[in-house]
Amino acid sequence: MKINILTLFPDMFEGPLTDSIIGKAAEKEIVKIETTNFRDFSDSKHKTVDDYPFGGGAGMLLKAQPIVDAITHIAQENPETKKRVILMDPAGKKYNQNLAEELAQEEHLVFICGHYEGYDERIKAHITDEISIGDFILTGGELSAMVIIDSVVRLLPEVLGNTLSNQTDSFSTGLLEHPQYTRPREFRGQEVPEVLLSGNHAKIAEWQDKESLRKTWIRRPDMLDKLDLTQKQKEWIQEFEVGN
Template sequence: MRIDVLTLFPRMFEGPMGESIIGKARDKELLEINVSNFRDFSDNKHHTVDDYPYGGGAGMLLKVQPIYDNIKAIEAETPDTKKRVILLDPAGKKFDQELAEEFSQEEHLVFICGHYEGYDERIRTLVTDEVSLGDYVLTGGELGAMVMIDATVRLLPEVLGNETSAQTDSHSTGLLEHPQYTRPAEFKGMAVPEVLLNGNHKLIETWRLKESLRRTYTRRPDMLEKFPLTPEMVKLLAAVKKETAAENDTEN
């Protein structure tokens, strides 16, 4: 996969894009990341990239020309790749695991990181997606792009050491992940559930499924509204609800 980032602050990407999973993916040549400063593409002698909005209003808008020319330079360099061009925008679609999985199937992603008050509307004609990290406003799109890149890259084949890790992550399965434990079996009076120590894989899988349902029900019940429950899950969830109600009655 190739990723291009258009930003006014390329140095922000130097650390995060070279460490951990992303750094390993680049070392394995599974991933190429290029960060460009679209100020370098400004045709203004002062290299300005923003201007006042027509009709008046607060703040400055990013001009279309530098971003347009930056994208055209990328297209000229990689004419044979199909590109997904993503505009980081608070008004865009909210980023989630499903979109990360969608992005991971692409061969070439281009992220445009905004700044100032907003964009010249004509910039939107250059993109395929307008995406927001969440319902809040950041100073610029750089941090949002880093999060989206990280969530996407870890889903690429061969990037994670264990190929099943990404498949069983919270949100990838549609449920939150079950509790997990490692050695020691007991620590300061806190013990690992006995079912995980007995070697009965069928019981372990049932326990994990039930605890995954429990965690989703108690923390993110909205996720269950659209999740296709199997008959086994329906039975386990009913038990979880009964146990949770009993615990709440005891506490009260």
């Protein structure tokens, strides 16, 4: 996968995208990530990238010209690949695991990180997606782009050591992930559930499914409305309700 990031602050990406799992993926050439300061594409004498909005209003808007020319430059450098050009925008589609899995299938992603009060609307003709990571405002699009890149890259083949890791993640199955334990068996009066020590894989799988459902029922009951529950899962929920 190729990822381009258009930003006024490329140094912000040095740590998060060069360390840990993402850094290792880049070392293995599973993903190639490049940052571009779109100020370099400004055609003004002083390399300005913002201006006052027509009609008045608070703050400054990012101009269309530097961003559009940066996108065009990337397209000309890589004409052979289809691109998803993603605008980080609080008004965009809310990000979730399904969208992460969709983006992980792409060959080339381009992220545009904004600042100030917004963008000149005319850049929208050059993008494919507007995405928000939540109903709140950040000082810029860099942090939200990092979140999306991290969630996408970890889904790429061979990035995670265990191929089952991303398949059993919370949200990937439609439920939150079940509780997990490691050594020691007893920690300050708290024991590992006996079933996990039994070696009976069928019973362990059933316990994991039930506890995943219980966790979702307690913490995110809204997620259950989107699922076609099995008869067994419906019985478990009745059991939870009785014991609550």
